[in-house]
Amino acid sequence: MTGTTLPAPRAPFRPQTLIPYAVLVLATLPILVLYVWLTYSSFFPRIEGFRPVGPFTLENWRFLWDPGSVDQLRNKPAIIPLTINTFLFAISTSVVVVLISSMAGYALSRLPFPGRRMFLGGVLLLHSFPSVTLLIATFIVLRQLGLYDRLLGVILVKAAFELPFGVWIMKGFFDTVPWELEMAALVDGASRLRTWWRIVMPLVKPGLLALGILTFVQGWNEFILPFVFMPSGSQQTLSTFVRAILGEGRFVDYGLLTAVGLYYVAPVLVLFVVAQDQLMRVYAGGVKG
């Protein structure tokens, strides 16, 4: 034994190894450039091509602290309650989806109940079904239930549309938890419910987190449902707000639009950066002890 560790032999450099990187860089570059352009253009009065015109200014961001002075926002809901509303919508949807998916996914993974295969097939079918086609039917149901034009109604509808994906993903995660672990817990004195909560759920935590984040983002980005089912302004979300600025008629204030747009995507970007490890697992589809 020598006291020093030898340096690991370095693999000889091969130019081919750069190819995947080159492809990825080329593919993502346009997106990156656009975001950078969006960001700096929000701090200048005008943009010509890629060149800002005029001095640096916070004028476009005025909607945050002085919405009254922005013409387009005169008779619109204030931005802060709107943001809270959007959070509420996205978080509630996410919680509902995670809760139901984790129970339904467990049942589908473990119990041989009659109609299980058909149910699984149905879930998959629903997942690939364009939800827009259900708008009218949903509208009627919401009206009947007295949930039309209320945040709760939209949350439930959005959650319902996201559930097939959630159930399917969670079933996959539960499938990776060995039966023997549950048997061991039962023999060790736990009830079925405790086994699920203390043994199974902790082992699918990566799945719960990933599903929660993805559903949150889906809810955050959702436009059609709030737009159609919450027409009265007071309970709008940020997505419908952005649209309202766009469609204000005479002319579009692109400075304001970029600033509001950035404000709108910022949480999603932050979330993706923070949680990318969790999100990767949904697609890699595994739990590691």
Next chain:
Amino acid sequence: MRVVLQQLTKRFGAVTAVDALDLEIKSGEFVGLLGPSGCGKTTTLLMIAGIYRPTGGAIVFGDHRVEHLMPKDRGIGMVFQSYALYPHMTVAQNIGFPLAMRRGVAGDEITRRVREAAALVHVDGLLARKPAQLSGGQQQRVALARALVKRPDILLLDEPLSNLDARLRHEMRGEIKRLQKEVGITAIFVTHDQLEALTMADRVALMSDARLQAYATPKELYERPVNQFVAEFIGSPPMNFFAAELGRRNGSVLATAQGIEIELPPARAPRGDGQRQATVGIRPEHLAIVAPGAGHANGEIYVIEPMGREQIVDVQIGERRLRAIAPPGFSAPLGASVGLRAAVDQLHLFDPAGGERLA
């Protein structure tokens, strides 16, 4: 605690995994459930544990039937084949889990008993680790500690050694046997390795095709197998078999086959005159190699496999081959003519039709 299985049956749809199993295990006894893959060993164990509901039959612990009881109310500890340690918990939490699931066990008592159980299987230095940071042997010990910590009445072990390497397997074989006697617990372990069953168990239940074939001490299984299946399954290298004609000469029974002629001692001859055919079984360790003409059969050496302590010698006799064991010093060229002498009081005769033991 005494365990009795009566006509225990489990069907999965059309598959009968366990068929009318009768077994009685005395209190404090260590019973091995032995059999080839898929014969229903795990299913039996899981029914005793309460994980599977029997299709029919009864399970009795002590004097009480327990089929209707949940696993948690049966007072059992179990070690699973995969060990089934909870990956998200430390070793201490794993071992303490059965106690934490009980009402009224105080925190410091859990700590104390976890220490105790861990010390019993020598894992007290690993309490803070996660299962993924343990070797296979260590995981197995932790699983044992978890099964024993709540002081169950019955210990169930499903192939406890199959995931270990050969050396560790040998070590744990002795370890588990010692532990079982030390704790004095009634225990049932499943294995498909006859050596494990014979070396560890007080009694061995041999299963095949969902049915119990034999239930006896290792010594009885080896010396007086009740049928041909048992005789074939127990012993390594396996017993030799050949079909023989039974005849009489000078009042004693003679078993003859091509190139083989053995006079049976009265104790090993079938009673009565009816039997004309038999399958004769003889273990390799009961066949000795002698000079040509000096034994019960003559043949040529087919192959020699030295095993260190002994050598396995295959001898070709006409169209069949018999396996014998020779001392380490034995040596002969392939094809050499030799004689084989059987220890006649170690012969086994089976009915060629049903495989039942004749004598």
